[in-house]
Amino acid sequence: MNDLLRIFINNLLPIFLTSGAGFLLSKYLKISPRPISQVIFYIFAPSLLFTLLTKNNLNNSDILRSMLLIGSTMLIVGIIAFIITRIFRLNRTLSSGILLTSMFMNAGNYGLPVVLFAFGESALGYASVYFVTMVIFTYTIGILIASTGSASIKNSIINLLKLPAIYAIVFAFIIIFTGWEIPTFLDRTITLLGDASIPSMLILLGMQLAHVRLSGISIPLILAVSLRLLVSPAVALLLATIFGIFGPARVALVTVAGMPTAVFTTVLSTEYELDPSFVTAVVFTSTLVSPLTLTPILAFLGA
Numbered sequence: 001m002n003d004l005l006r007i008f009i010n011n012l013l014p015i016f017l018t019s020g021a022g023f024l025l026s027k028y029l030k031i032s033p034r035p036i037s038q039v040i041f042y043i044f045a046p047s048l049l050f051t052l053l054t055k056n057n058l059n060n061s062d063i064l065r066s067m068l069l070i071g072s073t074m075l076i077v078g079i080i081a082f083i084i085t086r087i088f089r090l091n092r093t094l095s096s097g098i099l100l101t102s103m104f105m106n107a108g109n110y111g112l113p114v115v116l117f118a119f120g121e122s123a124l125g126y127a128s129v130y131f132v133t134m135v136i137f138t139y140t141i142g143i144l145i146a147s148t149g150s151a152s153i154k155n156s157i158i159n160l161l162k163l164p165a166i167y168a169i170v171f172a173f174i175i176i177f178t179g180w181e182i183p184t185f186l187d188r189t190i191t192l193l194g195d196a197s198i199p200s201m202l203i204l205l206g207m208q209l210a211h212v213r214l215s216g217i218s219i220p221l222i223l224a225v226s227l228r229l230l231v232s233p234a235v236a237l238l239l240a241t242i243f244g245i246f247g248p249a250r251v252a253l254v255t256v257a258g259m260p261t262a263v264f265t266t267v268l269s270t271e272y273e274l275d276p277s278f279v280t281a282v283v284f285t286s287t288l289v290s291p292l293t294l295t296p297i298l299a300f301l302g303a
Helices: 002-029 033-054 060-087 092-103 111-119 121-148 153-160 164-178 184-195 197-209 218-242 247-257 264-271 276-301
Strands: none
Touching: 002 111, 002 197, 033 121, 033 164, 033 184, 033 197, 033 264, 060 092, 060 121, 060 218, 060 247, 092 121, 092 218, 092 264, 092 276, 111 121, 111 247, 111 276, 121 164, 121 247, 121 264, 184 197, 197 264, 197 276, 218 247, 218 276, 247 276, 264 276
């Protein structure tokens, strides 16, 4: 019980307190979340992505394995989610919201501390690789899913090619493979902007919470949270067994796969008008409930 309390205080409470500041801003000052979402989407988050890619010592084997494992887990969860949305005959926007919230997990400001606390530095290295890979998938597949809620697939692909994050990924890999040195002034600028990304996302989450509506979305909400917290880690555990992945890589993969919905999905839902109230409700609920599901997962993995 003391360990669970420590996890909550050190990893969840700061998230709730920061989001609470955003909640108060929106509730009492009536500040719109859209401008903040756009600043994060077009400036802060691409800078963070570029920094993560260029300042982590990732070898090709780690990158490829991470993409394979995380990508396979996301794909299977996404297929299950798609089938469920068809069974329940949900509309296009809500279906895209369920896909988005069930496939993408909070592998960074929640996943990394939990992995470090439960399994130590060796597992944290793998969790960091998964986090970077997750960010890449979020900025490609995630954006494609979000935009299809209100646009055709063709227009979604065109919109994808207009995003600064895509070019941040391309330039980051150019820097990695060529070994070029980034000028100090530019490096510090990008790092400074990237550092503003996570707290801004949490502020935006709180602002969206001020507009959450839970009535009428109980079944979709339960479906999305269950897929994220229960189905995803089960799929990851199965895939790790099939691929013969054990040790630190295995515990990091399964733990990260069991994280709540990524905060960044609130940015995507706001930017693409993908029912941000529903998406934020899933983020909030999955984060609030996650200690109840992560505890047995960590115990099973030998934390």
